[in-house]
Amino acid sequence: MSDTIKYVLPENRIPETWYNIVADLPSPPPPVLHPGTGQPIGPNDLAPLFPMALIGQEVSTDPAIEIPGPVREIYRQWRPTALHRARRLERALDTPARIYYKYEGVSPAGSHKPNTAVAQAFYNKEAGITRISTETGAGQWGSALAFAGALFGLEIEVYMVRVSFEQKPYRRSMMESFGARCVPSPSEETAAGRAILAERPDSPGSLGIAISEAVEVAATRDDTNYALGSVLNHVLLHQTVVGQEAMVQFEMADDYPDILIGCTGGGSNFAGLAFPFLGEKLRGGREVRLIAVEPTACPTLTRGKYAYDFGDTAHLTPLVKMHTLGSTFVPPGFHAGGLRYHGMAPLISHAHDLGLLEARAYNQTECFEAGVALARAEGILPAPEANHAVKAAIDEALRCKEEGTARTILFNLCGHGHFDMQAYTDYFAGKLVDQTYDEAELAMALAGLPSVAAG
Amino acid sequence: MSDTIKYVLPENRIPETWYNIVADLPSPPPPVLHPGTGQPIGPNDLAPLFPMALIGQEVSTDPAIEIPGPVREIYRQWRPTALHRARRLERALDTPARIYYKYEGVSPAGSHKPNTAVAQAFYNKEAGITRISTETGAGQWGSALAFAGALFGLEIEVYMVRVSFEQKPYRRSMMESFGARCVPSPSEETAAGRAILAERPDSPGSLGIAISEAVEVAATRDDTNYALGSVLNHVLLHQTVVGQEAMVQFEMADDYPDILIGCTGGGSNFAGLAFPFLGEKLRGGREVRLIAVEPTACPTLTRGKYAYDFGDTAHLTPLVKMHTLGSTFVPPGFHAGGLRYHGMAPLISHAHDLGLLEARAYNQTECFEAGVALARAEGILPAPEANHAVKAAIDEALRCKEEGTARTILFNLCGHGHFDMQAYTDYFAGKLVDQTYDEAELAMALAGLPSVAAG
Numbered sequence: 001m002s003d004t005i006k007y008v009l010p011e012n013r014i015p016e017t018w019y020n021i022v023a024d025l026p027s028p029p030p031p032v033l034h035p036g037t038g039q040p041i042g043p044n045d046l047a048p049l050f051p052m053a054l055i056g057q058e059v060s061t062d063p064a065i066e067i068p069g070p071v072r073e074i075y076r077q078w079r080p081t082a083l084h085r086a087r088r089l090e091r092a093l094d095t096p097a098r099i100y101y102k103y104e105g106v107s108p109a110g111s112h113k114p115n116t117a118v119a120q121a122f123y124n125k126e127a128g129i130t131r132i133s134t135e136t137g138a139g140q141w142g143s144a145l146a147f148a149g150a151l152f153g154l155e156i157e158v159y160m161v162r163v164s165f166e167q168k169p170y171r172r173s174m175m176e177s178f179g180a181r182c183v184p185s186p187s188e189e190t191a192a193g194r195a196i197l198a199e200r201p202d203s204p205g206s207l208g209i210a211i212s213e214a215v216e217v218a219a220t221r222d223d224t225n226y227a228l229g230s231v232l233n234h235v236l237l238h239q240t241v242v243g244q245e246a247m248v249q250f251e252m253a254d255d256y257p258d259i260l261i262g263c264t265g266g267g268s269n270f271a272g273l274a275f276p277f278l279g280e281k282l283r284g285g286r287e288v289r290l291i292a293v294e295p296t297a298c299p300t301l302t303r304g305k306y307a308y309d310f311g312d313t314a315h316l317t318p319l320v321k322m323h324t325l326g327s328t329f330v331p332p333g334f335h336a337g338g339l340r341y342h343g344m345a346p347l348i349s350h351a352h353d354l355g356l357l358e359a360r361a362y363n364q365t366e367c368f369e370a371g372v373a374l375a376r377a378e379g380i381l382p383a384p385e386a387n388h389a390v391k392a393a394i395d396e397a398l399r400c401k402e403e404g405t406a407r408t409i410l411f412n413l414c415g416h417g418h419f420d421m422q423a424y425t426d427y428f429a430g431k432l433v434d435q436t437y438d439e440a441e442l443a444m445a446l447a448g449l450p451s452v453a454a455g
Numbered sequence: 456m457s458d459t460i461k462y463v464l465p466e467n468r469i470p471e472t473w474y475n476i477v478a479d480l481p482s483p484p485p486p487v488l489h490p491g492t493g494q495p496i497g498p499n500d501l502a503p504l505f506p507m508a509l510i511g512q513e514v515s516t517d518p519a520i521e522i523p524g525p526v527r528e529i530y531r532q533w534r535p536t537a538l539h540r541a542r543r544l545e546r547a548l549d550t551p552a553r554i555y556y557k558y559e560g561v562s563p564a565g566s567h568k569p570n571t572a573v574a575q576a577f578y579n580k581e582a583g584i585t586r587i588s589t590e591t592g593a594g595q596w597g598s599a600l601a602f603a604g605a606l607f608g609l610e611i612e613v614y615m616v617r618v619s620f621e622q623k624p625y626r627r628s629m630m631e632s633f634g635a636r637c638v639p640s641p642s643e644e645t646a647a648g649r650a651i652l653a654e655r656p657d658s659p660g661s662l663g664i665a666i667s668e669a670v671e672v673a674a675t676r677d678d679t680n681y682a683l684g685s686v687l688n689h690v691l692l693h694q695t696v697v698g699q700e701a702m703v704q705f706e707m708a709d710d711y712p713d714i715l716i717g718c719t720g721g722g723s724n725f726a727g728l729a730f731p732f733l734g735e736k737l738r739g740g741r742e743v744r745l746i747a748v749e750p751t752a753c754p755t756l757t758r759g760k761y762a763y764d765f766g767d768t769a770h771l772t773p774l775v776k777m778h779t780l781g782s783t784f785v786p787p788g789f790h791a792g793g794l795r796y797h798g799m800a801p802l803i804s805h806a807h808d809l810g811l812l813e814a815r816a817y818n819q820t821e822c823f824e825a826g827v828a829l830a831r832a833e834g835i836l837p838a839p840e841a842n843h844a845v846k847a848a849i850d851e852a853l854r855c856k857e858e859g860t861a862r863t864i865l866f867n868l869c870g871h872g873h874f875d876m877q878a879y880t881d882y883f884a885g886k887l888v889d890q891t892y893d894e895a896e897l898a899m900a901l902a903g904l905p906s907v908a909a910g
Binding site: 005006008010011073076077084088106108109110114147150151169170172173174176177178179372375376377378379380381416418419421422424425428 | 460461463465466528531532539543561563564565569602605606624625627628629631632633634827830831832833834835836871873874876877879880883
């Protein structure tokens with residue numbers, strides 16, 4: 001029998017703390033601003049939406065934040081996730097590269113999202129909250145929060161981007177199986193949704209719009225808080241269990257990644273994998289290249305501005321400095337619904353600005369081609385989002401082949417594609433086309449950035 | 456933090472041999488007969504369909520058969536699977552019972568089926584075969600063989616029972632992702648399919664019909680062998696990795712099951728879990744109750760006859776003694792497509808005849824209710840087939856509560872339901888009804904059993 005192909009850790013090696021990159025960054029990220037005053041917001045400004053424990057994590061500069069016992073208890077159902085060596089993919093590519101992936105699709109909801117959903121549900125429950133509203137793109141996040149809500153007895157209401165709601169009807173059934181309610185967005189249930197529909201009745205929706213609806217509900221109901229599945233500091237923080245586990249698993253493998261790859265919509269799966277390694281490098285440890293991969297049709301890091309902007313379309317959120325395409329930008333309805341966000345996590349945007357990571361964009365058909373190559377070699381059908389990471393990993397492995405260098409590549413296989421099979425069906429039928437945004441619309445959205453963004 | 460909830464074994468604890476229950480049964484199973492002569496068949500009779508290595512396993516009386524290195528190598532991607540303690544389900548039921556499940560849904564194809572698919576693909580490849588034809592019900596087996604075929608470079612052709620093909624269109628996309636071809640059965644591609652369609656153009660299909668089509672293709676093409684996903688001795692043999700792992704995991708848990716539960720269509724997931732424990736008992740080890748669970752709408756063990764019958768509808772297979780509803784019986788189109796087989800594994804039928812296991816039947820809506828209860832407690836959406844095992848486990852746990860006894864219950868959570876979400880959607884919409892067969896049709900099918908069945 002040949003070498004190990006799967007590095008498995010026992011339950012007691014689940015990290016005891018989340019890792020906070022802010023502690024190791026050479027400069028702190030710019031503050032979040034109040035849209036009225038232009039001044040940095042305080043904890044109380046966020047209190048209508050989030051429990052104080054999460055607000056504390058959002059602004060913390062501590063390097064390590066303890067994971068509560070009940071959260072680790074639930075993590076143990078599927079964590080630590082295995083680190084896989086993709087030996088069959090390596091052979092199929094005939095590359096000298098060593099390709100590894102961390103597979104988060106084994107979680108109950110099928111992606112990395114439960115890592116933060118469980119934590120957020122826990123802190124809300126502790127704070128006496130009984131109801132959480134949220135948005136979801138492809139449905140990975142909505143399913144994860146629905147799962148977490150079922151465990152803590154919380155009512156969950158999910159605004160699902162309409163184009164994904166229609167593309168992936170079974171995601172709704174999954175959320176309902178967990179007891180959640182799922183509403184296509186824009187909806188008639190909120191002022192934000194009604195305003196969008198009045199202007200464009202056939203709106204495919206966007207994460208920015210769905211966030212507006214969910215935030216509005218939370219802001220106007222005392223029993224309801226809001227939860228976000230990516231972007232925010234505390235969300236990225238919770239995902240660092242992924243990278244921390246991978247670091248221990250690379251010790252077992254007696255190897256270390258030269259290149260780290262993740263897809264980026266809001267940025268949490270990429271950050272979860274990469275930040276622990278980046279922190280190690282920033283503390284004087286080993287060099288590592290970070291590659292964030294996004295869709296050409298929603299190119300936040302590669303075409304957006306690094307500027308202050310709203311997190312949502314209706315401008316209900318504070319202003320955060322991030323790479324953004326403009327909060328009114330509505331990307332076309334491509335299949336990687338989790339990557340259709342106009343902004344990027346402030347921490348990733350800041351790290352990009354500091355030159356600590358690279359970004360690149362791919363079209364969806366080339367990503368599906370990569371996903372099918374992975375499926376035929378490794379037997380796992382990735383989510384369309386994850387296909388972006390697979391594509392970059394394959395490209396890097398082929399570059400190793402050309403150059404005759406044996407680099408170690410690690411990518412985050414952040415979720416399975418079992419609820420995205422219409423996309424694969426369309427791909428095989430030759431019906432999947434690369435989509436693009438309207439350049440004029442992008443220019444207008446960028447021109448509409450709030451004026452504080454000059455800073 | 457509370458006690459362990461997940462028992463994980465390292466890669467090197469994957470069993471090195473498959474366990475053959477035949478070695479420990481008090482009497483050998485009745486021989487397989489040639490339908491023409493009524494005499495026991497020899498290896499050469501099966502050679503047009505199977506490689507000699509599998510034929511050898513089919514008739515072996517050795518207690519342990521070595522798992523080839525390349526097969527274990529592939530098993531290592533997802534095996535050993537975890538043994539889970541369902542503490543949240545226990546709390547939800549408020550039962551003193553200890554409920555465990557072995558979760559096979561983590562395999563690439565989403566069920567236990569790759570355990571035998573990989574082995575069968577390996578032996579066929581070794582024998583120089585380039586093409587395998589097979590049948591599939593719900594699609595779990597077809598996906599598994601498609602996956603295995605991709606790994607060994609074999610062409611895979613899957614005849615999928617038409618009602619499931621229509622209920623679960625994304626299973627087809629999954630098989631195509633792995634490079635297989637999927638045909639709804641009955642089809643115009645075979646004489647067997649054409650004969651059925653001539654008589655009943657709207658036939659929903661059955662496993663018996665799909666087997667006829669796949670066997671016909673294998674029998675008439677030199678480059679093509681046939682593979683079966685359940686029923687046969689060698690298939691049950693390959694699944695014993697499940698139960699063998701569970702035995703080691705119960706040692707870790709310092710516990711032992713009083714009750715073993717699995718759903719039964721052809722019988723392989725139930726046998727895979729239960730036979731290693733049954734063997735232990737037969738060798739003088741601990742007592743354990745075995746419960747095989749089947750659908751009321753296809754009640755092979757609870758309403759069928761233990762008699763010689765054909766494995767397929769067109770009578771292309773040899774005669775095997777098994778519990779059967781008659782090879783012409785076409786069950787209604789309920790959602791647990793993997794349980795719609797007229798027969799039962801000869802080894803399970805024999806064990807049942809020897810009084811070594813119990814059988815019970817449930818309707819589909821009560822099984823979905825149980826599945827949703829599991830989803831809300833454990834976060835895993837089971838396949839409709841697995842819901843039958845969940846229902847029985849919950850019933851046994853509730854009986855423990857009534858009686859105030861703390862029994863240990865182990866069930867096989869043999870697959871996830873990600874490709875069965877239309878069934879959950881229908882269930883939530885109140886559209887799922889319990890189906891039943893026509894009593895007259897069953898009587899006719901039973902009356903048509905071949906005359907050798909007198910024996």
